[in-house]
Amino acid sequence: MRMENYVDILKQHLKTSVRKLKLGRKWVFQMDNDPKHTSEVVAKWLKDNKVKVLEWPLQSADLNLIENVWAELKKHVQARRPTNLTQLHQRCQAKRLTQVKQFKGNATKY
Known part of the structure; x- marks a missing residue:
């Protein structure tokens, strides 16, 4: 998957999922540190859409x-x-x- 595809998925599903799950305003988004997740394109979209992201260590199978x-x-x-x-x-x-x-x-x- 390319970073642009990931942004498209976020655009289509993130806010809809937050609404359906009734998470309110104090939710935090978690993703691993795959390069497509941490790209500038994705970071900009998350920032522009005021998505709070949980900081997460690289390749931590014990946590992921x-x-x-x-x-x-x-x-x-x-x-x-x-x-x-x-x-x-x-x-x-x-x-x-x-x-x-x-x-x-x-x-x-x-």
Whole structure:
């Protein structure tokens, strides 16, 4: 993803999400220090839109719990050994669809 794409995502979703989550005015935005997140273009947009950003250390897997989630996801995807996107989709959906059938269309853990 390029920094311009990231700004577009922020423009489209950040303020809408804040409203939907009813965060009020005292919310703080957190992001990692990926270069596209810390670029001048992004910093300017955040400043112009008065977004308060939480300062965060570089590559702190112990603090960035999402990194652990990504690692687990990667491990599970690799275990299914897909060779293309179609296989990836099919292999990830099988368990999910089984649960949907089991719960007769009601909520599942997915």
